[in-house]
Amino acid sequence: EAQVTQNPRYLITVTGKKLTVTCSQNMNHEYMSWYRQDPGLGLRQIYYSMNVEVTDKGDVPEGYKVSRKEKRNFPLILESPSPNQTSLYFCASRPGLAGEQETQYFGPGTRLLVL
Amino acid sequence: AQSVTQPDIHITVSEGASLELRCNYSYGATPYLFWYVQSPGQGLQLLLKYFSGDTLVQGIKGFEAEFKRSQSSFNLRKPSVHWSDAAEYFCAVGPLRTAGNKLTFGGGTRVLVKP
Numbered sequence: 649e650a651q652v653t654q655n656p657r658y659l660i661t662v663t664g665k666k667l668t669v670t671c672s673q674n675m676n677h678e679y680m681s682w683y684r685q686d687p688g689l690g691l692r693q694i695y696y697s698m699n700v701e702v703t704d705k706g707d708v709p710e711g712y713k714v715s716r717k718e719k720r721n722f723p724l725i726l727e728s729p730s731p732n733q734t735s736l737y738f739c740a741s742r743p744g745l746a747g748e749q750e751t752q753y754f755g756p757g758t759r760l761l762v763l
Numbered sequence: 764a765q766s767v768t769q770p771d772i773h774i775t776v777s778e779g780a781s782l783e784l785r786c787n788y789s790y791g792a793t794p795y796l797f798w799y800v801q802s803p804g805q806g807l808q809l810l811l812k813y814f815s816g817d818t819l820v821q822g823i824k825g826f827e828a829e830f831k832r833s834q835s836s837f838n839l840r841k842p843s844v845h846w847s848d849a850a851e852y853f854c855a856v857g858p859l860r861t862a863g864n865k866l867t868f869g870g871g872t873r874v875l876v877k878p
């Protein structure tokens with residue numbers, strides 16, 4: 649089954665304790681991205697990657713890091729989480745950059761609480 | 764910069780009644796347009812999309828949307844709502860290979876369905 653998976657689905661942590669949220673897709677998509685969802689703000693892009701070893705900042709990158717060492721995986725790293733990073737996080741992927749390939753497929757989300 | 768506005772934060776509709784969700788966008792050219800649905804505790808599911816051609820687009824679950832260039836709108840409609848349609852709906856504008864290639868989301872409209 650074609651899908652985007654994220655782990656963990658739920659996470660409670662404390663300020664300053666490094667954490668990683670994993671994202672994996674089995675569709676051989678080139679493009680992957682991370683969003684955070686906050687009430688009333690919709691989804692905002694954190695980072696994106698257009699291919700292996702190619703990553704760039706989205707609209708709200710502060711406090712986050714990413715890496716893209718393999719095509720299928722795109723982990724989100726919070727080196728020193730803070731309470732304002734409490735949010736619902738979505739990983740997304742899509743085949744490419746042109747036409748119908750613009751359609752993004754979303755993972756199930758990771759709900760993070762930083763105390 | 765592209766932006767998406769969903770003017771209605773909440774809508775309550777009776778089961779069997781019609782539903783229309785508004786979406787207005789700001790974009791420099793003809794955009795790619797999407798509607799996603801997020802059921803409680805779930806990820807985002809693509810309802811429908813518009814890339815080009817016929818401005819009335821049919822999607823899954825009986826939804827349709829109409830692209831009106833003159834009004835910069837892409838409203839979502841369903842003739843008869845089912846209780847299972849209670850969810851949050853997001854309109855999104857897609858990129859044309861611009862920097863970041865991200866989707867820009869509206870703030871969402873939460874739909875409540877009365878029996």
